[in-house]
Amino acid sequence: MTFWELHRGALTTAGLGLFALLVCYFAVIRPANAEADTCSQAIAENQKKLAESYPELIDPAKSYLPTIEKVHQDCQKRLKEYNQQIKELKERLRFPFEDFPYVTIPQGEIPGVYLIHRSNIVARNVETRSLDTATRGLPGQLEQDWLGFAPPVTPDKVTLEMAQEQLRKLCLAEQVTLLAMEAGISRVIKVRPLGKTEEAATHLEPNPRFHRGGKEPEFIPVEYPNRFIVNYPVSMVMIGSTDSVMRFFHSVRQDKRFLVISAFQIISREDKEIPLDVANRMKPGEIYVVISAACMDFKKDELPPPKEPKWKPPTGPIGA
Numbered sequence: 374m375t376f377w378e379l380h381r382g383a384l385t386t387a388g389l390g391l392f393a394l395l396v397c398y399f400a401v402i403r404p405a406n407a408e409a410d411t412c413s414q415a416i417a418e419n420q421k422k423l424a425e426s427y428p429e430l431i432d433p434a435k436s437y438l439p440t441i442e443k444v445h446q447d448c449q450k451r452l453k454e455y456n457q458q459i460k461e462l463k464e465r466l467r468f469p470f471e472d473f474p475y476v477t478i479p480q481g482e483i484p485g486v487y488l489i490h491r492s493n494i495v496a497r498n499v500e501t502r503s504l505d506t507a508t509r510g511l512p513g514q515l516e517q518d519w520l521g522f523a524p525p526v527t528p529d530k531v532t533l534e535m536a537q538e539q540l541r542k543l544c545l546a547e548q549v550t551l552l553a554m555e556a557g558i559s560r561v562i563k564v565r566p567l568g569k570t571e572e573a574a575t576h577l578e579p580n581p582r583f584h585r586g587g588k589e590p591e592f593i594p595v596e597y598p599n600r601f602i603v604n605y606p607v608s609m610v611m612i613g614s615t616d617s618v619m620r621f622f623h624s625v626r627q628d629k630r631f632l633v634i635s636a637f638q639i640i641s642r643e644d645k646e647i648p649l650d651v652a653n654r655m656k657p658g659e660i661y662v663v664i665s666a667a668c669m670d671f672k673k674d675e676l677p678p679p680k681e682p683k684w685k686p687p688t689g690p691i692g693a
Contacts, residue, residue, distance in 0.1 A: 421438070465628050468605065468668030473544040476537065484536035485528020491540060492524050495547050502551060514560045515550070521565030521608075522546055542566035545605055545668055549632070553609070557617035559659060562610040562651070571672070573600045604633075606667040612659055631669060638663040643645050 470476050472555075475491045478484055503515045522543060525531050531539075546564045553561050577592040618639075625632035639662055640646055642655040651661065 377418055383441055392515050418674060424648055437528040463671055466631050468545065470544060470670065473540075473547075476540045476544055478533060478536055478540070483528065484533045485525060485531030486535045488531060488539050489524045489528055492522065492543055496520055498545055499550050503554060516560065516562045519550070519561050519563060520546060521563050538569065541569075541605060542607075545607055549607055549609060549625070549666075553611055553613075553621050556613075556621035556624055558611045558613035558621060559617070559656070560612040560654070562612065563608070564610075565608045567608065568604065570604045570667075571600045572602050572604065573597045574602060601672045603670040603672055604667040605670065606635075606665065607666040609662075609666070611662050611664075613654055613662070618660065618662055625666070632666050633669060634664060634666045636665040 453586075473493075478487050487692075496623060499520075500515060524539060525535075543566070546566045550561055550564050557676075573596040575594040575596050578595045580591040580593045611618075622634065625634070639660050642652045642657075643659070647661050655661070
């Protein structure tokens, strides 16, 4: 009996096993090795790019260990940047009362007398501007009693604080009326500034009373503790075309004249709610508009600025 005949079964099994190994190598192992080499090369290239900002990826000895003093300085720098951003945001949102020089009562003036004097001057100036807009082809007109603002009749009882608040109302009424005429409003019937209100900003928090299985909780508005927002509301009644009303809405939302419109009502000239004499003066296509709005200001921080801490941060690295 020959060797082949004696070991044919074992040799056949060994040959089939070797063939299977070759197929597995060329079909699976070799492509996997090539892909691993490609990934390793990509990792090495990315490490070189990131090493400019993160040197510890190449050399762990170059790991950045900041000191507490450095962290403190970085936090102070970021806090300063945030405070500047908040300041700029407030400047954009608040009504610029300081742009009206008569809001600040000059030293030596009697507040009540100055208030009456200024209210008469402002009313005359607005009426003069109304005639100027008519000269330039704009249709703006004022009703005879358009200004719903009356200074106290006893000026001797008006304090400095009361006069300044009344003057803020007056300058708000002036600005709103002039913006309405510049927007092309046909007739300003009434502009009535109201008393100021204070409120706090709100944020959303989960409703603690809301329980409904595993669903997401309901969020409710919650006020911050400090009422630092001061609103100066004003009501307006005017007549104009739809385009002029839209222009007015747009103009009061711009920087340095920011006005929040809380509610408005638009009535056509055919509606029975409009007085007959007013409806007869309205042109076809004009609308009767009642607006409730408010300008925004912010209370100044009455607390003293925080004192610098007496302790000095250590200079050693964190964890040392």
